[in-house]
Amino acid sequence: MDLTTRYLGLTLKNPLVASACSLTGSPEGARKIEAAGCAALVVRSIFEEQLPGAAGADPTAIRAHLDNLRAIRQAVSIPVIASFNCRAHGSWSAFAREIEAAGVAALELNLYDIPEDPTETSASIEARQIDLVRAVTAATRLPVTVKISPYYTALIPFCHGLQAAGAQGLVLFNRFMQPDINMETGHLRFNVNFSRREDLRLPLRWTAILRDALKTDIALNGGVHEADDALQAILVGANAVCVCSVLYQRHDANPVGEILDGLKHWLARKGYTDLDAFRGQMRTTDFGGKTGFERAHYVKTLSSAK
Numbered sequence: 001m002d003l004t005t006r007y008l009g010l011t012l013k014n015p016l017v018a019s020a021c022s023l024t025g026s027p028e029g030a031r032k033i034e035a036a037g038c039a040a041l042v043v044r045s046i047f048e049e050q051l052p053g054a055a056g057a058d059p060t061a062i063r064a065h066l067d068n069l070r071a072i073r074q075a076v077s078i079p080v081i082a083s084f085n086c087r088a089h090g091s092w093s094a095f096a097r098e099i100e101a102a103g104v105a106a107l108e109l110n111l112y113d114i115p116e117d118p119t120e121t122s123a124s125i126e127a128r129q130i131d132l133v134r135a136v137t138a139a140t141r142l143p144v145t146v147k148i149s150p151y152y153t154a155l156i157p158f159c160h161g162l163q164a165a166g167a168q169g170l171v172l173f174n175r176f177m178q179p180d181i182n183m184e185t186g187h188l189r190f191n192v193n194f195s196r197r198e199d200l201r202l203p204l205r206w207t208a209i210l211r212d213a214l215k216t217d218i219a220l221n222g223g224v225h226e227a228d229d230a231l232q233a234i235l236v237g238a239n240a241v242c243v244c245s246v247l248y249q250r251h252d253a254n255p256v257g258e259i260l261d262g263l264k265h266w267l268a269r270k271g272y273t274d275l276d277a278f279r280g281q282m283r284t285t286d287f288g289g290k291t292g293f294e295r296a297h298y299v300k301t302l303s304s305a306k
Ligand SMILES: Cc1cc2nc3c(=O)[nH]c(=O)nc-3n(C[C@H](O)[C@H](O)[C@H](O)COP(=O)(O)O)c2cc1C
Pocket: 019, 020, 021, 022, 043, 044, 045, 046, 083, 085, 110, 147, 173, 174, 175, 192, 193, 194, 195, 196, 199, 221, 222, 223, 224, 242, 243, 244, 245, 246
């Protein structure tokens, strides 16, 4: 079974990419991810506050991040993608070139942004983010993929803007870490909130809708825990399928191996010999009119609940 996948101009042996997290942040972790079967990995992000030029930037930490990228790249033979997590561009653009020199295959830009400025409109936030993407793509020869949140009113035009700014891929979606409150101490609790399989539905819908609207690659990210989830992602047109929470929740097993086995068995059972023959066969436009993923049988679904 041929699971070969093209993502950001790279040829991946299968569609599974380990998304940015602490498990991808060291050479040992990266080796485990590769041994489990992932075809690429995104190294844990460096954050805007840590980037050159930022008030709290520590040159030693920046150097350590670059050394770590180099060590991770040397530890594995799968493509390594570096990740920045930021809101606006600044004096750190040159840093993109240093990351490039570390030998990574691509850059992932995480537009993690909680709009807190009461005077900044949605249009100016989007323009600022598109500018940032333009600055990053101009600063590097590496392919750039942009990880966005689902919280945009008009996702299609915004993604068109990212594409025009040079993004070669989009990662749908980033997950915000949402604190809650410990009612005994009155303090915020910053527990990591892992995804559940139900979380797949949001990126699934938007991958289906955006697939035909864009030329960029799409990596579906969110709620992929089993082979069935990865199959659905590919069916609606995802190039790559990212996994994160399941790597933590089932660290004593090999969820990546299980997903890959599941993909191969399902495709063989349905008579496919390669993944590309299957990719993108169910997209929004295939439903005709406005009855597909756009509204996803809204009325029927709601009125059928007992
Ligand atoms: C412990 C942990 C650390 C993470 N660190 C990062 C990070 O450094 N950069 C980033 O872009 N996303 C980070 N994420 C988000 C994941 O890359 C991923 O987008 C998210 O968990 C959704 O995928 P999932 O449903 O498979 O977990 C992190 C997630 C977890 C659980």
